[in-house]
Amino acid sequence: MGMLHVREISRGFHGTKVLDGLSFDAAPGRITGFVGANGSGKTTTMRIILGLLAADRGTVTWQGEPITQQVRQRFGYMPEERGLYPKMKVADQIIYFGQLHGLDLATAKRNTAALLERLELTGRADDLVERLSLGNQQRVQVCVALVHEPELLILDEPFSGLDPLAIETVLGVLRDRAARGVPVLFSSHQLELVERLCDDLVIISGGRTAASGDRESLRSRFTTPRFELVVDGDAGWVRDMSGVTVIDLDGARVVFDATDNELAQRVLTQAVERGPVRAFGAVVPSLAEIFREVI
Numbered sequence: 001m002g003m004l005h006v007r008e009i010s011r012g013f014h015g016t017k018v019l020d021g022l023s024f025d026a027a028p029g030r031i032t033g034f035v036g037a038n039g040s041g042k043t044t045t046m047r048i049i050l051g052l053l054a055a056d057r058g059t060v061t062w063q064g065e066p067i068t069q070q071v072r073q074r075f076g077y078m079p080e081e082r083g084l085y086p087k088m089k090v091a092d093q094i095i096y097f098g099q100l101h102g103l104d105l106a107t108a109k110r111n112t113a114a115l116l117e118r119l120e121l122t123g124r125a126d127d128l129v130e131r132l133s134l135g136n137q138q139r140v141q142v143c144v145a146l147v148h149e150p151e152l153l154i155l156d157e158p159f160s161g162l163d164p165l166a167i168e169t170v171l172g173v174l175r176d177r178a179a180r181g182v183p184v185l186f187s188s189h190q191l192e193l194v195e196r197l198c199d200d201l202v203i204i205s206g207g208r209t210a211a212s213g214d215r216e217s218l219r220s221r222f223t224t225p226r227f228e229l230v231v232d233g234d235a236g237w238v239r240d241m242s243g244v245t246v247i248d249l250d251g252a253r254v255v256f257d258a259t260d261n262e263l264a265q266r267v268l269t270q271a272v273e274r275g276p277v278r279a280f281g282a283v284v285p286s287l288a289e290i291f292r293e294v295i
C-alpha cells in the first residue's frame with residue numbers, strides 16, 4: 001500500500017506564485033479532503049501530482065520514490081474539466097480508458113460492467129455519452145477514473161453537480177476503494193460533504209498548508225470549547241457569568257464559549273438551580289468555522 005508525499009512544492013504563473021511551499025500526505029486507506037478558496041491552487045496541485053504540470057520547486061513521491069510515467073499509469077484521476085468523448089457509447093468509453101491504462105480487453109469489459117452496475121448506469125451502457133444528463137456524465141467520469149483499479153485516486157470536485165442520491169452512490173464507491181487501502185484525495189467546495197466524507201483534511205491558503213490532519217484533531221485544535229444550553233425560561237442570565245462568551249441567544253436557548261469545561265459545568269449548575277434544563281451539550285464546530293479561522 002502506498003503513501004503520497006507532497007513536499008514543499010511551489011509553482012507560479014507569469015510571476016505570480018500560486019503554490020508556495022505546500023506539503024501534505026495522502027495516506028493508504030484514508031479519504032483526504034483538499035479544501036481552499038477559489039483559485040487557491042487545488043487543481044494546480046493535483047495536476048502537479050499527476051505530472052501534467054511541473055513544479056518550480058519541491059517533490060512529490062509515491063511509496064517514497066519519485067513518480068515516473070509508468071507509476072502514473074496506475075493512478076486514477078478525475079479532472080475538473082471533464083474529458084469524455086460525447087459521440088462514444090458509455091461502456092465503450094470506459095473500456096477504452098481501461099485499455100489506455102494497460103488493461104486487457106476482457107478485464108476492461110469486466111471492470112466496466114461492475115462499475116456501471118455500482119454507479120447505477122447499467123441501462124445506459126449503449127447510450128452515447130452526449131445523451132446523458134450532466135450528472136450521469138459525471139458518474140461515467142467516475143467510472144473512467146476507477147476502471148483500471150488505481151492504486152491512488154485523485155478527484156477534482158467529484159461531487160459538483162450531483163444530486164443527493166448520486167452523491168451517496170459516488171461516496172459509497174470512494175469508501176469502498178479506501179477500504180481496499182487506496183489513498184483517495186479529492187477537492188471540494190461543499191464543506192458539509194467534506195466534513196462527512198473525509199478521514200483527513202488539508203486546508204490550503206496562501207499557497208501553503210494552512211491546516212492539516214485528521215478531522216477530529218483539527219476540530220479540537222482550532223476551536224474553543226462551545227456549548228449549547230436550553231432552559232425553560234429566559235437564558236439571558238448566562239451573559240452575566242464571567243468568562244463566558246455568548247455566541248447566540250434566542251430566548252430559552254443559548255450557545256456560548258467557555259474558557260474551560262469547569263466553567264461550562266458551573267453554567268449548567270446555575271441553570272439547574274434556576275429551573276428545568278431541556279438540553280445541555282458540547283457543540284461540535286463545523287468545518288466551515290475552522291475554514292474561516294485558518295484562511
Ligand SMILES: Nc1ncnc2c1ncn2[C@@H]1O[C@H](COP(=O)(O)OP(=O)(O)OP(=O)(O)O)[C@@H](O)[C@H]1O
Pocket residue numbers: 013014018036037038039040041042043044045
Ligand atoms: N496554466 C495556467 N496559466 C496561468 N495561470 C494559471 C494556470 N493554471 C492555474 N492558474 C492560476 O492559478 C491559480 C490557482 O488555480 P487553481 O485552478 O489551481 O485553483 P483552485 O484552487 O483549483 O480553484 P477553484 O476552486 O476555483 O477550482 C488561479 O489564479 C489560476 O488563474
